[in-house]
Amino acid sequence: MPSPAHDEILTTITEIVAAELGVPVSELPPQRDLREVEGADSVKILRSVAKIERRYDIEMDDDDVFSLHCLDDAAAVIAKTLAQSRA
Amino acid sequence: MQIADTNQHYDLDPAIFGSFLDPLRKYSCGLYQADDDTLETAQLRKLRFVADRLGLRGGERVLDVGCGWGSLALFLARELGCSVVGVSPSPQQVAFVAGQAAQQGLADRVQVQLGHFEVVDLGRGGFDAVTMLGSIVHMPDLAGAYRRSRTLLRRGGMLYVSESCFRSATLRARFSGEADDIFVRDSIFGWGDMRPLSELVCAAEEAGLSMVSLDDLTDHYRRTISDWLANVRAHQETIDAIYPGMAVRLVRYLETANAGWGYTTKHYALVCRAAR
Numbered sequence: 001m002p003s004p005a006h007d008e009i010l011t012t013i014t015e016i017v018a019a020e021l022g023v024p025v026s027e028l029p030p031q032r033d034l035r036e037v038e039g040a041d042s043v044k045i046l047r048s049v050a051k052i053e054r055r056y057d058i059e060m061d062d063d064d065v066f067s068l069h070c071l072d073d074a075a076a077v078i079a080k081t082l083a084q085s086r087a
Numbered sequence: 088m089q090i091a092d093t094n095q096h097y098d099l100d101p102a103i104f105g106s107f108l109d110p111l112r113k114y115s116c117g118l119y120q121a122d123d124d125t126l127e128t129a130q131l132r133k134l135r136f137v138a139d140r141l142g143l144r145g146g147e148r149v150l151d152v153g154c155g156w157g158s159l160a161l162f163l164a165r166e167l168g169c170s171v172v173g174v175s176p177s178p179q180q181v182a183f184v185a186g187q188a189a190q191q192g193l194a195d196r197v198q199v200q201l202g203h204f205e206v207v208d209l210g211r212g213g214f215d216a217v218t219m220l221g222s223i224v225h226m227p228d229l230a231g232a233y234r235r236s237r238t239l240l241r242r243g244g245m246l247y248v249s250e251s252c253f254r255s256a257t258l259r260a261r262f263s264g265e266a267d268d269i270f271v272r273d274s275i276f277g278w279g280d281m282r283p284l285s286e287l288v289c290a291a292e293e294a295g296l297s298m299v300s301l302d303d304l305t306d307h308y309r310r311t312i313s314d315w316l317a318n319v320r321a322h323q324e325t326i327d328a329i330y331p332g333m334a335v336r337l338v339r340y341l342e343t344a345n346a347g348w349g350y351t352t353k354h355y356a357l358v359c360r361a362a363r
Contacts, residue, residue, distance in 0.1 A: 010355040042267055050346070065350060068259070 009055035010075040013052050020048040036050070054076065058085055078087065095118070098177040100218060101156060103333060106325045107318035112156035115132040115220040116249065116308040117356055124315040129307070134162045137218060138301060140358045141245045145166055147215035150174070152204045153222025157184035157197070164196040174207055205231060212239040218247045224279045226331045229231050229286065233294035240361040246296060249304065249356040252284045254349075259283055262351050278324075296359035308354040312345045 004012075010030060018025045021040050034040055049065055056078055064077040097114075104112050111129040117129030120137050137159060144151070145167045151160045154173030161184070163169040171273045175181050181201045188197035200207050205228060211285065226232045236246050253259035259281070262268055272279045288298065319326065323334040348354070 018098070031196055042265070043343050046346040062258075064349075 003078060006075050006079055008077050012055065013048075013074055013078065014071055016051050016055065017048045020044050020051065022029075025064075028071060030075070031070050033069050034071070035069070056082060058082060090306050097175070098179045099333070100329050101179055101183045103326055104156065106322040107315050107337070108156075111162070113158035114155050115311075117311040117314075118304070118307050118311050119166065124316075126311065127209065129263070129309065129311065129314075130158065133307075134159055134166075137247055138163060138167060140302075140356065141216045141218070141247055143169065143216060145169070145296075148172075148213065150209065150214045150217045150218045152236075153225070154180070154184060155220075155249070156180055157187050157199070159188055159218060160184065160197050161191060161193060164193045165191060169195070170196050171198070172209065173197065174204050174209070175199065175201065176203050177201075178230065178325050196201035196279070209239055213241045214244055215241060216245045216247065220247070220249050221251065223248055223287070224250055226279060227278065227280070229290045230280075230293060231270060233290045235249070235297065237294045237296055237361055242361060244361045245299070246291075246359045246361065247353065247356065248287065248291075248359075249282050250287060251344075251352055251354050252287065253281050254283065254351060254353050256283050256285065260349050275301055281352060283318050284353065284357070287355075287357055289355065291359050295363075299358040299360050300356075301358075302356040304354045304356055305348050305352075309345055309348045312341050316341045316345070 014025050014028050017034070018028055021037055021044050022044065023037060023039060027037060034045055043070070049060070049068065052074070053059060058081045060077055060081050068074050068077070101112070104114060106317060108114055109117075109127045110352060111132070113130040116133065117126060118133040119129045120132065143163065147167070147169050149163055149169050149171045151159075151171055151173045154160050154175050160171040160173040163172050173184055175184070178201060181199045183196065184199045185194075188194045188199070204222070205226065217240055219232075219236070223229065240246065241318055253262065264279075291298065318321065319334055319337050319341065326334040326337065344352075
């Protein structure tokens with residue numbers, strides 16, 4: 001099974017994070033710093049990470065988990081992790 | 088001394104805890120097996136698990152440090168005929184456990200001492216087992232707590248410690264002091280230090296204890312707290328009627344704890360023997 005492309009991952013995780021933060025998808029452009037989104041906090045962001053990991057059945061590196069700032073970064077990390085897990 | 092403040096959360100009206108814990112008011116991790124296990128089932132299974140890990144067969148003398156509302160002490164006395172001494176720094180908890188012991192006809196087998204484990208008078212010692220479920224996190228002197236446990240155990244006696252831990256020393260250095268950590272530590276409990284497991288093991292070794300078993304209970308605590316959260320939300324009005332604003336604080340505390348499991352924190356059960 002081919003790995004999902006960056007844009008496909010981005011769409012999926014944007015929906016997951018929007019639901020967790022309680023904001024519309026339009027509030028989450030790929031480059032926006034998640035910590036600046038109104039209502040976002042470290043607990044909600046960590047919960048989003050947990051849901052994303054479950055969705056893709058992956059465990060991201062600690063360094064990546066704790067330094068995620070925007071969804072674009074997150075999609076890149078997920079693509080990298082998926083590629084590693086299928087290598 | 089900072090430990091005096093540790094009472095603030097546990098000394099709240101027991102009715103608050105009765106509204107979101109299981110019927111035995113066990114304020115620590117349960118043990119789940121099936122998807123449809125209730126909180127009550129999981130907590131009962133956990134009590135049996137503790138007894139099994141300690142190798143209790145019946146009639147032993149047990150010291151329960153940080154006995155809470157007495158779930159373990161009363162269980163061991165009732166189910167296994169153990170003689171149990173519970174210790175709590177909370178007057179509300181001590182009164183509650185003494186009342187339960189009398190009500191259940193266990194007053195001759197369950198004693199409760201008010202005070203801090205580090206200094207309270209526990210007589211001659213010689214206990215067959217010492218249990219510390221989520222209490223060592225509130226004790227600033229870790230080495231002293233282990234040494235005291237070792238002294239109070241008979242030769243070959245068993246120590247059960249279950250605790251929430253930062254997942255590593257590196258993560259503790261990074262996250263201890265973050266806003267959510269400070270909220271839970273200071274505004275809920277008064278004092279707490281989620282030492283990494285390596286520190287708990289090191290202190291046990293230095294106290295002359297031998298390691299017997301280690302269980303990772305992290306997933307069980309996540310599910311326990313999810314059940315507590317559902318109960319807090321279902322009984323928000325009752326909780327706020329006793330202590331206005333408490334439901335929101337509890338939700339924040341419990342949600343923070345649950346978001347961290349596996350990422351920043353773990354929950355372990357460590358069993359040691361007082362023997363070479």
